[in-house]
Amino acid sequence: MFLDILLGLFWATLTSFIFDVPLTPWWLFLGVLFAFLPDTDFWIELLERGTVGGKKLGAHRVLTHIPFLFVIPAILLFVYGGPALGTLFILGVYGHFLHDATGMGYGYRLLYPFSPLFYKFFSDKDGTISYTRKNLLVHWTKEEVEALHEKHGNDDWLQDDIRYHQEHWRELVLQIIILILVITLFYHVLT
């Protein structure tokens, strides 16, 4: 999540510089909003189940983690909203897809509706991060992803995560301060 906010602010700053758009709070907000858009299914699953992930594969990483879904909105925004807004949308949405294709979890349906498989880069077949050539790209069927959730999932991860942040709130404040400083510095270097 922290990375999504950081990327959203970064894309807003970058497009503001490239397209000479004023870096207003609204532009920064749009950058963060677009960077979070593929995670709409996170909130859908949270509403449906009261939790997300764990031992069960729900809507998250399934329903709106479909890169193809955002192609037409991107074109429409580009045409009707202008190149700056269109580019901010593309960077936000597809930057999210880029980092969800690695790291935690079991990827997403990269080529849906053309392929039903879940793809992840730099991972072994068990979902563990691995930077070897053999593990450059793995794929799973939906049934395999469900089995991996069943095997490795922690049903309380969300509560554990919230508890962790409540206990370590100073770290979060520090991260936010660093984030603001980095963005301010980055903007001043660019302009």
Ligand SMILES: [Zn+2]
């Ligand atoms: Zn995501």
